[in-house]
Amino acid sequence: MTHISTGPNESNQTWEFYLTPGQSSLFETGPDISENGQLTFKPAANAFGSTRVEIMLKDDGGRDHNGQNYCSGTIDIQILPVNDPPQLINFKNIELKEDERFTPIKLDCFSGPENEIYTQDIVKHVVNVSKPEMFKQIPEISNDMLTFTLTPDAYGQSDITILLKDNGGTDNGGTDTYLSDVYTISITPVNDPPTLDDIADPPVNSHSDIVLTGIGTGADNEDQQLFISAIFLTSRPDS
Incomplete structure (x- = not known):
């Protein structure tokens, strides 16, 4: 603010600003005006909108003999919205x-x-x-x-x-x-069981070799060592 004075031939007086914001929730601090007319304020977190601020400038000269010791006016403050990220x-x-x-x-x-x-x-x-x-x-x-x-x-x-x-x-x-x-x-990882194709029963009294097929460790991505053993079961006719 400019052209601030106490009035003609009244330089010995001091003045003070008084502010009344219409929507104080928009501000974390202020608004305030310093003695030299500097307006300051800090918007509240995530707040936006507009408000009209009433300003009164008052000196200490009093009101004797119908004197006037204040003047007033308004200013509009607009705080623009700024999108926050999700x-x-x-x-x-x-x-x-x-x-x-x-x-x-x-x-x-x-x-x-x-x-x-x-x-x-x-x-x-x-x-x-x-x-x-x-x-x-x-x-x-x-x-x-x-x-x-x-x-x-x-x-x-x-x-x-x-x-x-x-x-x-x-x-x-x-x-x-x-x-x-x-x-x-x-x-x-979960280990898969090894694989082996079904083995057909050999002929009776056959001494031919049996070829095992479908032998694997399980899934293709299981590079494991495989052990193969045979268990011979004997049986006898019921007596």
């Missing part, structure tokens, strides 16, 4: 066993502070899967639910990253996008 909360790394069925998880997220929650929508995507070969159905988000299906016999670790975007825009320096931390889906 947030993903309470999401954790996922641990499963090989071939275990994954139960879909509902994503817990919000679009920002309370004055944005009920006015914005959030779009959710899985934007990175480090080992897609581990999944028959790649991790995806549908109707706020994270879903995926494991590739049979797959195990190991795959990192995923989730992107959230609301429709609050980026005006006035706002942010409408949130890229999550990296989360890990860990699949613990």
